[in-house]
Amino acid sequence: MEREEAVFLLKCHAFACDDVTHPKVEHGFLGSLRPFHGHLIEENFHELMGILRVLAPELARSTLNREVIACLWSITHLARAWAIEPAGMLRSNHLISDEQVAVMEQWLSMFSYAVMILVEDGGEQEAFWEYEQYIQNRGNTEGEGV
Numbered sequence: 001m002e003r004e005e006a007v008f009l010l011k012c013h014a015f016a017c018d019d020v021t022h023p024k025v026e027h028g029f030l031g032s033l034r035p036f037h038g039h040l041i042e043e044n045f046h047e048l049m050g051i052l053r054v055l056a057p058e059l060a061r062s063t064l065n066r067e068v069i070a071c072l073w074s075i076t077h078l079a080r081a082w083a084i085e086p087a088g089m090l091r092s093n094h095l096i097s098d099e100q101v102a103v104m105e106q107w108l109s110m111f112s113y114a115v116m117i118l119v120e121d122g123g124e125q126e127a128f129w130e131y132e133q134y135i136q137n138r139g140n141t142e143g144e145g146v
Contacts, residue, residue, distance in 0.1 A: 006054035007068060013048055014071035015078075029075055033082050036095050045107045048075065049131050052114050056127065059118040076112045079104060110134060 001009075011017040012024035015031055025031050029044040052059075055068060083090045083104045090096040096104075110131050117127035 001050060001054050003054060003058070006051045009047060010051050010055075010068065010071045013044060013051075014074045016067075016071050016074065030078055030082075033079065033090065036083075036090050038095070040100055040103055040107075045111070048111060049114065049128070052111070052118065053124070053128070056118050056124050059115070060121040064119070072115050076108055076115070079108055084108070106134070 008017070009024065009028075012022055012031075013029040015025060015028070015034075017025050019025065027041065027044075029041075029048055032041050032044060058065065058068070080088075082088045083096055084101055085091065091101065113130060114127040117123070
């Protein structure tokens with residue numbers, strides 16, 4: 001994946017794409033939560049982590065792209081507000097299970113940690129260590145839905 005594609009996909013996942021009719025906007029990370037159809041799309045999480053890998057060198061620079069940072073922040077903040085917070089629209093309306101909340105917390109923790117480490121220029125190995133462990137563990141539990 002090239003940078004341009006990564007930024008486009010990031011904008012889709014953050015619900016910040018100019019083309020709001022694009023399927024990735026509707027079914028992307030944030031789009032899949034509003035409206036929520038009863039399941040989390042793990043592929044979206046993996047795609048976000050892939051986008052971070054592409055953008056890793058850029059995130060380590062002293063000058064950051066405001067649009068990229070806004071998308072990263074939106075994903076972290078809005079997913080937490082909508083899916084994890086007790087007063088958020090999914091929990092307060094009993095649309096998301098406790099198991100799904102735990103999964104979303106885990107995903108957002110890995111995502112936000114990776115962003116933090118990359119922005120601090122702490123290196124890709126540290127930024128993606130927990131995610132790599134997650135992938136290895138998921139390989140052992142393949143076929144389980146969320």
